[in-house]
Amino acid sequence: MATNMPADTAPDEAHRARECARLNDLCRSGQLHEARTVFTRGCIDAFCDPEDPMSLFAVQAALAAKVRAHEFNGDDDPHGERDFGVFDHQGQKLFWKIDLYEEVFVKRAARGCFFRQNATSLRSFDS
Numbered sequence: 001m002a003t004n005m006p007a008d009t010a011p012d013e014a015h016r017a018r019e020c021a022r023l024n025d026l027c028r029s030g031q032l033h034e035a036r037t038v039f040t041r042g043c044i045d046a047f048c049d050p051e052d053p054m055s056l057f058a059v060q061a062a063l064a065a066k067v068r069a070h071e072f073n074g075d076d077d078p079h080g081e082r083d084f085g086v087f088d089h090q091g092q093k094l095f096w097k098i099d100l101y102e103e104v105f106v107k108r109a110a111r112g113c114f115f116r117q118n119a120t121s122l123r124s125f126d127s
Contacts, residue, residue: 020081024098028068028082037064047090063089067096 026032039060047063049055070085077084083098 017080020083024082027098028070030068039063043094046092063094070096
């Protein structure tokens, strides 16, 4: 498995990045049972039909599918952790990010790696 780590990166830093990538892949794929997906209200409102309450679920499913299907390259994953991506949805550019949050939603890094309770958040920005 190739990594996008610079050649002068210390072995333990490369190992940490690979472990982060593995755990972030589990989070994105829905296989990390502690993970939660959070969509910002603005992101959801941009795509939901206010007259159709079921559109909320359809939009969430469509966006989550795009995050799960994201393929990384060296340009969008400079640290090799597979924790961030960008995609277009219905003409809007969306950014997603995996971060670690504790129960009280205080961001922290455990053992230098994002695991345990990950959250994938999506935000929309005007293109």
